[in-house]
Amino acid sequence: MSETGSSFSETGSYTLAIDGMGGDGGPEVVVAGLAIAADRHPSARILLVGDEATLSGLLSRHPRAAAICTILPAGSAIPMDMKPTAALRVRDSSMRLAMDAVAKGAAQGVVSAGNSGAMLALAKIVVKTLPGISRPAMAALSPTTRGDVVMLDLGANVSCDWRNLVEFAIMGEAFAKAVLGLPAPTIGLLNVGSEELKGDERLRQAAEVLRGSALAGQFHGFVEGHDITAGTTDVVVTDGFTGNVALKTGEGALKMAFTLLRQVFTSSLLGRIGYLLVRPGLERMKEWLDPRRYNGAVFVGLNGVVVKSHGGTDAEGFAAAVDVAMDMVTHRFTDGIRDRLAHMEKLTSVKAAPDQQQAVPAS
């Protein structure tokens, strides 16, 4: 195996290190998720990190998962509410050992449903940030009427400057290539209006740099909140505060739509009959919008694939996070970012005006 976590083994099979102890559902959900993942990725190898007795007990009940898993014992687990600084001091946690496996090249990616803050801190220290990237970001897929969109940052960086935004665009483009399989994904910069003068200096500066970069042909300019679900661009770039709020607001709006729909279909006898008639279509719609299908946020900009599963997900959701990690590993996502950075040397030489807060009101 090579020294860097991003390279793949010569036999053509890939290894993921899985934190067996993370998430609200704990090891039960993780192992049940791996049983589903084993069917989808039979040639994958899994290093399952955590309490040996617990994990071997669970694997004996999930023979499909056992077939692809090797247990890597860990002495402790990071609690969901532990502060990142404290988590960094725990040397034998399942999360830490899983990250170590990537850093050593024993695995190409890691998946955990554990504490996000701890995960980001550990990833930065252990897996390390790619040269040329100042801060990792959190990226994930989200549904649109036309397909899926890559959104980032979703909360790793609550404040960002223009340079961070440009880096997010680079990483989002590589993500869309690897996970959506698009040859030349389009990129939008989230703003309060699509006109060039909207937003603050930070956004205008990022847009200017992208327009003059190797990504110019794929850069669509500013997009607005409604463009996310409209699928106007394949990638939507924003700071971690706005991205986190936008993601959760969109999910909340869909949840409200389904709550209201349930009332429509249950409030009368005709409604219940109507439901039976349209059930197959509704189920497809629900599946399309199912948050579990979009589970698996990726910390991008690291020297290896690091995937965060939602803490509250179920086995199906965890399997989706494993899918994302496998997609990124097999499509050599990390190498994709490295290549792009090599073609974006310009970026580091750009002289940008200091960030100013020249406010132009929204339309």
Added chain:
Amino acid sequence: MSETGSSFSETGSYTLAIDGMGGDGGPEVVVAGLAIAADRHPSARILLVGDEATLSGLLSRHPRAAAICTILPAGSAIPMDMKPTAALRVRDSSMRLAMDAVAKGAAQGVVSAGNSGAMLALAKIVVKTLPGISRPAMAALSPTTRGDVVMLDLGANVSCDWRNLVEFAIMGEAFAKAVLGLPAPTIGLLNVGSEELKGDERLRQAAEVLRGSALAGQFHGFVEGHDITAGTTDVVVTDGFTGNVALKTGEGALKMAFTLLRQVFTSSLLGRIGYLLVRPGLERMKEWLDPRRYNGAVFVGLNGVVVKSHGGTDAEGFAAAVDVAMDMVTHRFTDGIRDRLAHMEKLTSVKAAPDQQQAVPAS
């Protein structure tokens, strides 16, 4: 009539100044909207400002609107794409003269579907900001599963400090009282997590001030994106950048849900039969979520009621914006903010730490 735009006439009837020339649909949509508004507010008086020939021609075709309207002739109209600084120099625009009417006390509120940037700039100069408020914000209602929520700022201020956020809380509370009729509306501060340590210094500072203020009993703390549609609080406070993105993202998600639903109901014969059975319930749901019902964003923090109708709305939507203006005028919204500010003297004496960007990642 009194000198200030916020007071009401002694006869119990209220006057609104309406910019007859604003919006993508122009005077036709405005006058058709006023015909609907006239049925709902038969005792209201309307000063309809704009081109006399055009407006009198339209009023002759809408006798219901004519019954409550007096035309105030204006020599020009502000184009939708004119820059705010240029708009300020046009002295005889319909938008300007409508604002002048509020400033002079000839009307208690103004409604325009015109250029937002121009409207905000003119409102600040002509109607003027309330003493004690540093910046006006844009507020509007949005649907939740439990009723309506007041959101602000929706784009008037793309960057805000803690003091602006506290002022938005004060104004949002008064808005919820006036428009939703709630005796003690609850307030949430939008953040990337509900824990006290989440977000940046600006948010933590605003939360601390609110916890020590006269609004403490109504302050719920931090809320997240999904809390908006869940109706966790009656008021959601955020900066204009995040608020604008959140509002448009939520609208976009609902639009996607309806697009997918349409496919469910039209893709098969059973679907079409199912649609006929649930149509009444679906129509109610659609009506509840209809963006036209939520039309009418308010520039709050001014010395009078200033309502912005969406430029692309129809007559029904414009009438909803008039409803909002009437609600605010009759419930003496501006006086409500003044009273609250008088009880918040503390606010101005708070010693706050300078805004820092201490990032705590999102959950």
